[in-house]
Amino acid sequence: xxxxxxxxxxxxxxxxxxxxxxxxxxxxxxxxxxxxxxxxxxxxxxxxxxxxxxxxxxxxxxxxxxxxxxxxxxxxxxxxxxxxxxxxxxxxxxxxxxxxxxxxxxxxxxxxxxxxxxxxxxxxxxxxxxxxxxxxxxxxxxxxxxxxxxxxxxxxxxxxxxxxxxxxxxxxxxxxxxxxxxxxxxxxxxxxxxxxxxxxxxxxxxxxxxxxxxxxxxxxxxxxxxxx
Amino acid sequence: xxxxxxxxxxxxxxxxxxxxxxxxxxxxxxxxxxxxxxxxxxxxxxxxxxxxxxxxxxxxxxxxxxxxxxxxxxxxxxxxxxxxxxxxxxxxxxxxxxxxxxxxxxxxxxxxxxxxxxxxxxxxxxxxxxxxxxxxxxxxxxxxxxxxxxxxxxxxxxxxxxxxxxxxxxxxxxxxxxxxxxxxxxxxxxxxxxxxxxxxxxxxxxxxxxxxxxxxxxxxxxxxxxxx
DNA sequence: TATTTGTCGAGCGATTCTTAAAGGTTTCTG
DNA sequence: CAGAAACCTTTAAGAATCGCTCGACAAATA
Numbered sequence: 001x002x003x004x005x006x007x008x009x010x011x012x013x014x015x016x017x018x019x020x021x022x023x024x025x026x027x028x029x030x031x032x033x034x035x036x037x038x039x040x041x042x043x044x045x046x047x048x049x050x051x052x053x054x055x056x057x058x059x060x061x062x063x064x065x066x067x068x069x070x071x072x073x074x075x076x077x078x079x080x081x082x083x084x085x086x087x088x089x090x091x092x093x094x095x096x097x098x099x100x101x102x103x104x105x106x107x108x109x110x111x112x113x114x115x116x117x118x119x120x121x122x123x124x125x126x127x128x129x130x131x132x133x134x135x136x137x138x139x140x141x142x143x144x145x146x147x148x149x150x151x152x153x154x155x156x157x158x159x160x161x162x163x164x165x166x167x168x169x170x171x172x173x174x175x176x177x178x179x180x181x182x183x184x185x186x187x188x189x190x191x192x193x194x195x196x197x198x199x200x201x202x203x204x205x206x207x208x209x210x211x212x213x214x215x216x217x218x219x220x221x222x223x224x225x226x227x228x
Numbered sequence: 229x230x231x232x233x234x235x236x237x238x239x240x241x242x243x244x245x246x247x248x249x250x251x252x253x254x255x256x257x258x259x260x261x262x263x264x265x266x267x268x269x270x271x272x273x274x275x276x277x278x279x280x281x282x283x284x285x286x287x288x289x290x291x292x293x294x295x296x297x298x299x300x301x302x303x304x305x306x307x308x309x310x311x312x313x314x315x316x317x318x319x320x321x322x323x324x325x326x327x328x329x330x331x332x333x334x335x336x337x338x339x340x341x342x343x344x345x346x347x348x349x350x351x352x353x354x355x356x357x358x359x360x361x362x363x364x365x366x367x368x369x370x371x372x373x374x375x376x377x378x379x380x381x382x383x384x385x386x387x388x389x390x391x392x393x394x395x396x397x398x399x400x401x402x403x404x405x406x407x408x409x410x411x412x413x414x415x416x417x418x419x420x421x422x423x424x425x426x427x428x429x430x431x432x433x434x435x436x437x438x439x440x441x442x443x444x445x446x447x448x449x450x451x452x453x454x455x456x
Numbered sequence: 457t458a459t460t461t462g463t464c465g466a467g468c469g470a471t472t473c474t475t476a477a478a479g480g481t482t483t484c485t486g
Numbered sequence: 487c488a489g490a491a492a493c494c495t496t497t498a499a500g501a502a503t504c505g506c507t508c509g510a511c512a513a514a515t516a
Contacts, residue, residue, distance in 0.1 A: 022342035026254035114250035122402045174350045199427045
C-alpha cells in the first residue's frame with residue numbers, strides 16, 4: 001500500500017469520526033465525509049468497503065485499544081494495593097478516551113442502539129471488560145481492602161463513571177462550561193474518582209458511636225443494611 | 229379532536245418510540261412507523277407535521293414530565309433533611325423513567341448529538357434541572373448535612389447515576405442479565421443510590437486516628453485533600 | 457512493457473420524506 | 487332530517503437524496 005493511500009484512508013477516517021460524532025452514523029452521508037475529507041466519493045467504498053465497513057473498522061479499532069490498555073494493567077500492574085491498580089486503570093483509560101474523544105463519544109452512543117453489530121461488540125469486548133474489572137473488585141474484597149457490597153452495581157457504576165465525560169461532553173460544556181478535552185479536566189476528575197474509591201469502595205473506618213447514634217434516627221427508615 | 233384521531237395519534241407515537249429506541253431517529257423511516265402503527269403513511273405528517281415534528285413532540289413531552297416531577301418535589305418536599313428530599317427525588321425520577329423506559333432511552337441518546345434542537349433542549353430543561361439539583365446539594369452543605377466538595381461533579385454524577393440504567397438497558401441485559409424494566413430493579417438500585425449518598429455525599433463520621441495512620445502511607449501520594 | 461494500485465467523474469437504482477388532491481366520516485346547525 | 491362544515495384518511499406522485507458501482511485514467515511497481 002502506498003503512503004499516499006494510507007494518508008487518504010486516514011483523512012477519510014478523521015472526517016468520518018468528526019461527522020459521526022456530531023450527527024450520528026445514520027445522520028451522516030458518504031458525500032459529507034468525502035467532501036470534508038477532500039477526497040473522492042468512491043474512495044470510501046474502495047478503502048473501507050462501504051459506509052458500514054467504515055463504521056465497523058472505527059468501532060473495532062477503538063475497542064481494541066481500549067481492551068488492550070485494560071489487559072496490560074491487569075497483567076502487569078505492580079501496585080501494592082488493588083486500589084493502586086484501579087488508579088492506574090483510571091488514569092490509563094481517561095487518557096485513552098480523551099485522546100480519542102470524538103471517537104469514544106460516537107462509539108458509546110452507537111452502543112445504545114439495538115443491532116446485531118452492537119450485540120457482537122458487547123459479547124466480545126464488553127464482556128471481557130466486565131470480567132477484568134469485576135475480578136479486580138472481588139480481589140479487593142477478598143483482601144479486605146474493599147468493603148463487601150454488590151459487585152455488579154459497583155462494576156457498572158465504575159464503568160459508567162469512566163464513560164460519563166466522553167459520552168456527554170456537549171452536556172458538560174453547555175450546562176456546566178466544563179470541557180473534557182483539556183488536560184485541566186483529567187486531573188480533577190481522576191481525583192474525584194479516587195475520592196469515590198475511598199468513600200464508596202474501600203473499607204470504611206470504624207464509626208464513631210456517638211455521631212452515628214445522633215444520625216441514625218433521622219435516616220433510620222431508609223438507611224438499611226446491605227444484603228437484606 | 230375526535231377520539232379516533234387521538235387513538236391513531238397515540239398509536240403513531242407508541243410505534244415511533246419503539247422504533248426510535250432500537251434503531252435511532254435517523255435509522256427509522258416513516259414507513260416503518262406507519263406499518264408498525266397500522267396507520268397510513270401520510271397521517272404522520274398530518275398529525276405531527278412530519279417526522280421531525282414527531283421527534284420534537286416526543287422529546288418535549290418527556291422533559292416536561294421530567295422537570296415537573298423535580299419541581300414538585302423541590303417545592304413541596306417536607307422531609308426533615310435534604311437527604312430525605314433527595315431520596316424522594318430519586319424514587320420519583322426512577323419510577324418516571326421506568327414507566328417511560330424506551331422513550332427515556334432514545335431521548336438520552338438523542339441528547340448526545342450536536343444539533344440546534346439539542347442545544348435548545350439543554351438550555352431550557354437541563355439548565356433548569358441543574359439548578360434544582362445543585363441548589364439542593366448546596367442547601368445540604370450549608371446545613372452541614374453534606375460534606376463540602378465540588379458541587380459541579382456531584383451534580384453531574386447524581387444526574388448520571390439517575391440516567392444510567394435507562395440509557396444502557398441493552399448493556400445491562402446483555403452483559404449483566406439485569407433488566408431495568410421490572411419492579412425488582414428499582415428497589416435495589418434506589419438502595420444503591422442511598423448508600424452512595426451516605427458514603428459520598430453526607431458528612432462523614434470522625435475518623436479513627438489509628439486506622440487512618442496505617443492507611444495513609446499507602447495511598448498518600450494520590451489521596452490528597454480536596455480544594456488544592 | 458505489463459500489471460497492480462489509487463483516483464476520479466458520472467450516473468444507476470433504490471429509498472427517503474413530504475405534499476397535493478380527493479374521498480370518506482363525523483359533528484354541528486338550522 | 488338535510489346539508490354544510492370540519493375533520494380524518496387514503497391514494498398517488500413529487501422532488502430530493504441516499505449508498506454504491508462502473509469504466510476510464512494516472513502512477514507506481516515488477
